[in-house]
Amino acid sequence: MEKLLNPDTGLMIWTVLTFAVLVFVLGRFAWKPLLESLAAREDRIRADVKAAEEARLAAEKMRNDYQDQLAAVEGKTRELIARAQAEADRLREDMVKTAQGESVKLMEKTRRQMEEEQRRLVRELRTEVADLSVAAAEKLLRQAVDKSVKEKFVRQALSDFDKMSKDIH
Secondary structure, three states, X not given: OHHHHOOOHHHHHHHHHHHHHHHHHHHHHHHHHHXXXXXXXXXXXXXXXXXXXXXXXXXXXXXXXXXXXXXXXXXXXXXXXHHHHHHHHHHHHHHHHHHHHHHHHHHHHHHHHHHHHHHHHHHHHHHHHXXXXXXXXXXXXXXXXXXXXXXXXXXXXXXXXXXXXHHHO
């Protein structure tokens, strides 16, 4: 312990000298490359942070552009759907109008056909009734009636049937 309390000056000089040489050697050969590598690493980290920030801004810009495009597409889609709906409504109305027109035409055609059939049946009925009436009258009057009376009787019967058919209408 005594040596600790009494320092040796030679040992002190050598220790200081060794430390100075070590600092000089480290400063000349180790500190400079070490500090340069730390500075280069710091520069790389700054560049990486800057690149990451730029990438984040670019990604945010792309996201905003994408959202704008998506909104535009949604707007166009809504517009197309609205147009398609309007076109479908117009086509439906056209089809309803066409169907109504065809229905009216069909009803009119059916009515005309029924009227024509009624007239045809009335004509046939008149002819048949006239023939039956003439045949019946001929049987009744066959012996005493001459030809001019027969014709007068037929004309009278046809006239009566015409009046009856007009009353039916």
